[in-house]
Amino acid sequence: xxxxxxxxxxxxxxxxxxxxxxxxxxxxxxxxxxxxxxxxxxxxxxxxxxxxxxxxxxxxxxxxxxxxxxxxxxxxxxxxxxxxxxxxxxxxxxxxxxxxxxxxxxxxxxxxxxxxxxxxxxxxxxxxxxxxxxxxxxxxxxxxxxxxxxxxxxxxxxxxxxxxxxxxxxxxxxxxxxxxxxxxxxxxxxxxxxxxxxxxxxxxxxxxxxxxxxxxxxxxxxxxxxxxxxxxxxxxxxxxxxxxxxxxxxxxxxxxxxxxxxxxxxxxxxxxxxxxxxxxxxxxxxxxxxxxxxxxxxxxxxxxxxxxxxxxxxxxxxxxxxxxxxxxxxxxxxxxxxxxxxxxxxxxxxxxxxxxxxxxxxxxxxxxxxxxxxxxxxxxxxxxxxxxxxxxxxxxxxxxxxxxxxxxxxxxxxxxxxxxxxxxxxxxxxxxxxxxxxxxxxxxxxxxxxxxxxxxxxxxxxxxxxxxxxxxxxxxxxxxxxxxxxxxxxxxxxxxxxxxxxxxxxxxxxxxxxxxxxxxxxxxxxxxxxxxxxxxxxxxxxxxxxxxxxxxxxxxxxxxxxxxxxxxxxxxxxxxxxxxxxxxxxxxxxxxxxxxxxxxxxxxxxxxxxxxxxxxxxxxxxxxxxxxxxxxxxxxxxxxxxxxxxxxxxxxxxxxxxxxxxxxxxxxxxxxxxxxxxxxxxxxxxxxxxxxxxxxxxxxxxxxxxxxxxxxxxxxxxxxxxxxxxxxxxxxxxxxxxxxxxxxxxxxxxxxxxxxxxxxxxxxxxxxxxxxxxxxxxxxxxxxxxxxxxxxx
Amino acid sequence: xxxxxxxxxxxxxxxxxxxxxxxxxxxxxxxxxxxxxxxxxxxxxxxxxxxxxxxxxxxxxxxxxxxxxxxxxxxxxxxxxxxxxxxxxxxxxxxxxxxxxxxxxxxxxxxxxxxxxxxxxxxxxxxxxxxxxxxxxxxxxxxxxxxxxxxxxxxxxxxxxxxxxxxxx
Numbered sequence: 001x002x003x004x005x006x007x008x009x010x011x012x013x014x015x016x017x018x019x020x021x022x023x024x025x026x027x028x029x030x031x032x033x034x035x036x037x038x039x040x041x042x043x044x045x046x047x048x049x050x051x052x053x054x055x056x057x058x059x060x061x062x063x064x065x066x067x068x069x070x071x072x073x074x075x076x077x078x079x080x081x082x083x084x085x086x087x088x089x090x091x092x093x094x095x096x097x098x099x100x101x102x103x104x105x106x107x108x109x110x111x112x113x114x115x116x117x118x119x120x121x122x123x124x125x126x127x128x129x130x131x132x133x134x135x136x137x138x139x140x141x142x143x144x145x146x147x148x149x150x151x152x153x154x155x156x157x158x159x160x161x162x163x164x165x166x167x168x169x170x171x172x173x174x175x176x177x178x179x180x181x182x183x184x185x186x187x188x189x190x191x192x193x194x195x196x197x198x199x200x201x202x203x204x205x206x207x208x209x210x211x212x213x214x215x216x217x218x219x220x221x222x223x224x225x226x227x228x229x230x231x232x233x234x235x236x237x238x239x240x241x242x243x244x245x246x247x248x249x250x251x252x253x254x255x256x257x258x259x260x261x262x263x264x265x266x267x268x269x270x271x272x273x274x275x276x277x278x279x280x281x282x283x284x285x286x287x288x289x290x291x292x293x294x295x296x297x298x299x300x301x302x303x304x305x306x307x308x309x310x311x312x313x314x315x316x317x318x319x320x321x322x323x324x325x326x327x328x329x330x331x332x333x334x335x336x337x338x339x340x341x342x343x344x345x346x347x348x349x350x351x352x353x354x355x356x357x358x359x360x361x362x363x364x365x366x367x368x369x370x371x372x373x374x375x376x377x378x379x380x381x382x383x384x385x386x387x388x389x390x391x392x393x394x395x396x397x398x399x400x401x402x403x404x405x406x407x408x409x410x411x412x413x414x415x416x417x418x419x420x421x422x423x424x425x426x427x428x429x430x431x432x433x434x435x436x437x438x439x440x441x442x443x444x445x446x447x448x449x450x451x452x453x454x455x456x457x458x459x460x461x462x463x464x465x466x467x468x469x470x471x472x473x474x475x476x477x478x479x480x481x482x483x484x485x486x487x488x489x490x491x492x493x494x495x496x497x498x499x500x501x502x503x504x505x506x507x508x509x510x511x512x513x514x515x516x517x518x519x520x521x522x523x524x525x526x527x528x529x530x531x532x533x534x535x536x537x538x539x540x541x542x543x544x545x546x547x548x549x550x551x552x553x554x555x556x557x558x559x560x561x562x563x564x565x566x567x568x569x570x571x572x573x574x575x576x577x578x579x580x581x582x583x584x585x586x587x588x589x590x591x592x593x594x595x596x597x598x599x600x601x602x603x604x605x606x607x608x609x610x611x612x613x614x615x616x617x618x619x620x621x622x623x624x625x626x627x628x629x630x631x632x633x634x635x636x637x638x639x640x641x642x643x644x645x646x647x648x649x650x651x652x653x654x655x656x657x658x659x660x661x662x663x664x665x666x667x668x669x670x671x672x673x674x675x676x677x678x679x680x681x682x683x684x685x686x687x688x689x690x691x692x693x694x695x696x697x698x699x700x701x702x703x704x705x706x707x708x709x710x711x712x713x714x715x716x717x718x719x720x721x722x723x724x725x726x727x728x729x730x731x732x733x734x735x736x737x738x739x740x741x742x743x744x745x746x747x748x749x750x751x752x753x754x755x756x757x758x759x760x761x762x763x764x765x766x767x768x769x770x771x772x773x774x775x776x777x778x779x780x781x782x783x784x785x786x787x788x789x790x791x792x793x
Numbered sequence: 794x795x796x797x798x799x800x801x802x803x804x805x806x807x808x809x810x811x812x813x814x815x816x817x818x819x820x821x822x823x824x825x826x827x828x829x830x831x832x833x834x835x836x837x838x839x840x841x842x843x844x845x846x847x848x849x850x851x852x853x854x855x856x857x858x859x860x861x862x863x864x865x866x867x868x869x870x871x872x873x874x875x876x877x878x879x880x881x882x883x884x885x886x887x888x889x890x891x892x893x894x895x896x897x898x899x900x901x902x903x904x905x906x907x908x909x910x911x912x913x914x915x916x917x918x919x920x921x922x923x924x925x926x927x928x929x930x931x932x933x934x935x936x937x938x939x940x941x942x943x944x945x946x947x948x949x950x951x952x953x954x955x956x957x958x959x960x961x962x
Contacts, residue, residue, distance in 0.1 A: 421860070665843070665844065666843075710846070711846035752862070753862065754855065754863060754893060755893055756852075756864045756948070757845060757852060757855070760846065760847055760848055761847055762847070763846070766855065766862055773843065773857070776843070776845065
């Protein structure tokens with residue numbers, strides 16, 4: 001229906017296509033969790049949300065000539081429409097089909113993003129459509145069966161509405177036009193407002209603002225190149241979507257204004273109207289009106305209020321000129337129906353009481369039926385008192401309705417982030433410059449403090465930009481658990497908490513795969529089948545808990561199941577076969593035994609069914625988490641369940657560090673892992689017969705790690721009594737490290753060692769010091785591991 | 794003097810248009826080596842290199858160039874030559890390969906030279922020393938023989954086993 005004509009892929013078109021794909025993906029992702037809610041009673045809000053997803057994508061795809069997507073979403077829309085009318089909790093099968101459609105659409109969108117067309121999905125779409133159609137029939141059957149239960153007449157206005165009181169089964173293929181058009185307007189108005197959640201409203205508003213912007217932009221372009229048919233088509237499509245969405249949301253005014261614009265554009269498209277400056281002005285003034293309405297809606301006024309306000313705002317404007325009969329060949333723009341400029345709001349009964357200022361009336365005002373002595377305001381000079389005194393030519397950026405969010409390429413944000421890091425380093429170089437040493441600089445210090453405050457704030461904000469709540473990822477996991485459990489024929493109760501916790505987007509991307517892996521393992525191998533569970537006296541429904549919480553400077557993300565648990569003996573046996581045991585098995589604490597399942601050597605095992613099959617690819621999980629400077633903990637009770645916890649540092653990039661020196665090398669460690677530092681006295685130090693140095697502090701005996709030995713540094717101090725010992729702790733294990741001296745505390749912008757160097761034992765990264773030299777950041781856990789291996793050997 | 798030369802070469806490097814057949818020439822142990830100019834980002838003077846423990850010995854360490862951490866390869870070590878103290882002519886040639894910046898320490902940077910493809914000959918098969926695996930060809934301009942280095946081989950091939958070879962060069 002929304003043919004654009006030729007779809008030449010210039011840069012602009014490609015950009016638009018990209019935004020279509022990303023918008024559609026967004027829409028699918030955001031609404032996917034709602035699908036699950038279809039099974040609940042009183043699901044009308046959710047049905048509508050999903051309906052809207054399909055409807056929007058349908059509209060957009062029509063506009064972009066993605067016929068396959070259009071076809072599929074059309075069918076899906078039909079299905080949802082029927083569901084909507086039934087107002088019943090939906091069966092598992094229906095939900096599965098809806099999920100399938102979601103997935104299928106994602107596939108198609110993926111194709112679009114690479115191939116710029118969805119044609120290659122045409123064949124597969126036949127099957128999809130068939131599946132949807134089957135489901136439509138099935139749903140209708142169910143609906144008929146229960147139609148008697150539904151009261152014949154719809155409840156009166158106020159109570160939560162039976163969406164559309166039409167006979168559910170009577171209309172197998174409802175009108176493909178937007179919902180609002182299909183349903184009686186008046187009812188729709190009332191009904192819909194009750195359905196509309198804040199989320200939907202926000203989405204609608206953001207979407208509408210986007211569309212308006214596109215429309216405005218295109219109109220401006222069209223002013224310069226009026227013969228650009230593709231551009232007209234594009235604009236038409238955007239207006240059409242806006243109309244559909246507004247209708248669906250029950251904003252009949254906006255819908256009607258859009259319709260007028262649509263009509264004009266249609267005339268332009270089929271060449272019955274020439275696009276000149278006047279027309280453009282009219283169109284722009286219409287988008288202006290829509291924008292004003294949107295502002296009204298956003299600021300919480302309901303439609304009626306907006307009406308009143310705008311009515312009083314532009315009282316002098318002429319009433320609506322409305323021609324209903326399209327003259328065949330309209331030479332002068334004025335005469336065409338296209339010009340039904342819904343001008344302003346004399347109490348004229350017109351439902352669309354719009355404040356539109358610009359009256360384009362050109363030479364022949366007489367041809368307008370409502371021949372008010374319309375002050376034939378020509379084009380631009382629009383009444384200043386008109387609403388918000390905006391000229392239609394105002395660039396979008398100056399308009400009142402501004403979007404609250406923008407899409408930004410993450411590369412840009414990363415760059416910003418890197419620059420802020422540099423700034424902080426540079427600042428510290430300036431402030432700690434050796435040139436300033438021993439100078440009295442009260443004013444300088446004051447300014448420096450001020451600078452420091454600003455740069456800290458800048459840093460915080462730039463970090464917060466990248467923070468996203470976990471719910472997106474967790475929603476994906478819900479879906480995963482559902483899919484896997486259905487496939488395995490297990491009943492799983494997934495409990496999720498902490499989805500509001502925010503993490504760096506890069507981190508979220510990195511933990512997604514490990515989480516999938518762990519969850520799949522939990523459902524697949526962890527939770528037993530129903531019979532086994534019953535025989536073990538467990539609840540036949542398995543429980544999996546996915547959660548996130550803060551702990552100190554870390555975020556803990558855990559997956560817990562009440563399934564098989566890990567068999568300690570089996571792991572130890574396997575480890576022994578692999579030659580991985582370094583000490584007597586009975587001495588190894590549980591945590592370390594379970595930790596072995598993450599060992600790459602362990603993972604290469606074909607399938608370790610006797611330990612719940614865990615172990616395949618687990619090393620990848622661990623690696624991914626370690627890349628984030630995090631760690632993985634496993635706790636398990638055989639026969640009772642397993643809990644796997646990812647511990648991930650809050651911020652990856654900035655760390656409070658203590659800088660130490662060994663010979664001429666700087667080594668920094670996270671201040672959080674530092675317990676104390678002291679200069680040892682001789683009597684505190686003991687050496688075992690095999691050369692292991694230990695130091696006794698109060699009641700503890702700690703191993704000493706000499707950094708200069710571990711790292712092969714020349715010319716450092718050798719006597720422990722001459723240097724400094726630092727007590728460091730990670731995950732409950734403590735050791736002492738020996739350094740020459742402590743340099744001081746510094747905020748470190750953590751940088752990776754180059755990928756060319758790869759992983760260095762005992763080092764996690766580096767930082768630029770205030771004198772622009774480089775300090776290496778110690779891998780505390782790695783060092784402690786080294787120390788423990790030392791003990792074993 | 795030396796700095797002027799480097800500044801000139803750096804200016805030339807900014808000129809992206811004429812990269813074909815152009816090479817950066819530098820000296821190591823009195824021999825003239827060249828690498829394709831398209832890999833070269835800039836040339837900087839020797840600066841303090843932070844040693845990183847327990848890594849390949851030809852990686853001298855890391856340096857900080859305007860906030861970017863860049864590993865530095867000691868070409869002499871890579872060639873299995875003895876290292877010598879740096880002079881005021883020693884430089885770090887920063888190259889970018891596979892999206893990674895890497896610094897190469899050379900004895901001296903000479904100039905940007907144009908070596909037409911047709912005068913480049915394959916390395917003689919009889920070159921002794923395993924360093925020859927880094928050589929992609931040779932070209933003679935006037936009296937000077939330039940040894941073309943393959944940047945990927947130079948940086949990414951596994952460290953050859955020098956134990957059983959005579960030093961090359």
